[in-house]
Amino acid sequence: DVELSTSNAGAAMLPAVSTGELAIAVGNPLSVMTAADKGLDMKIVTGYSASKADGEDVNGVVVRKDSGIGGWEDLAGKTTSVNALRTQGDLTIMESAEMAGANPKDLKFSEMPFPDMEAQLDRGNVDAVWLPEPFLSRALGDKDNELLGYPNQEAIPGLPTMVTFTSGQFAEENPEVISKWKAAMAEVLPASDSDPDAARAMLPDFINMDAKVAEGLLMETWEAETPIEELAKLGDLAAKFEFLEKAPDMNNLIAK
Incomplete structure (x- = not known):
């Protein structure tokens, strides 16, 4: 009895969740924090996915080998x-550059769809691109490209990439639904994480992904438990760079 709705961006789902058009959504935690920062009564219900704390990660920054960009600090003055804009990509890259000794205010960012980035990098229209899988592996398949690094691992290892969220009103009025949702996530997400091959096998039918791409796809970490510590770090970082007016009160942001 579940009706599914899709969206290309988590931020687009926030108004629909706020008004009750959508009951529960899956999206970027920083978008949820931004909505709460602007006064919307949003609640994070569970965790969902996270980048890898070490090793190969699910998103990274790619540059041309002849770019002269050898470290995060070299992104100063580059695009x-x-x-x-103003979400996890530029946030973690700014933090990575600052940790490497650069002034994050010297970094420049442009907004672009993932499928267009590799071509624009090749043409020299941008100096670096922030890509998730499967775009990351495809870009690194070009012998003239190289990986600069994984900004999520630099900024917040194990950074939550997606959470499930609802409105405060829905959570208050539908505690049984929220309880069942948490139980469902606690069942399916660990199952997906423990058997990534089975999860990959679903992708061609479920999201029309090419079967060969799906077979070699690096999967995120899937975890239903709400990653409060990492979310708090994300909120603090977003406040530091003024993506938010202030760091969120996690007690108010997390659905009980």
């Missing part, structure tokens, strides 16, 4: 493409 990096991200899919959306």
Whole structure:
């Protein structure tokens, strides 16, 4: 008895969740924090996915080998493409550059769809691109490209990439639904994480992904438990760079 709705961006789902058009959604936690920062009564219900704390990660920054960009600090004065401004991509890259000794205010960002980034990098229209899988592996398949690094691992290892969220009103009025949702996530997400091959096998039918791409796709970490510590770090970082007016009160942001 579940009706599914899809969206290309988590931020687009926030108004629909706020008004009750959508009951529960899956999206970027920073978008949820931004909505709460602007006064919307949003609640994170569970965790969902996270980047890898070490090793190969699910998103990274790619540059041309002849770019002269050898570290995060070299992005100062350069233009990096991200899919959306003032979200996890530019936030973690700014933090990575600052940790490497650069002034994050010297970094430049442009907004661009992921499928367009590799071509624009090749043409020299941008200096670096922030890409998730499967775009990351495809870009690194070009012998003239190289990986600069994984900004999520630099900024917040194990950074939550997606959470499930609802409105405060829906959570208050539908505690049984929220309880069942949490139980469902606690069942399916660990199952997906423990058997990534089975999860990959679903992708061609479920999201029309090419079967060969799906077979070699690096999967995120899937975890239903709400990653409060990492979310708090994300909120603090977003406040530090003024993506938010202030860091969120996690007690108010997390659905009980």
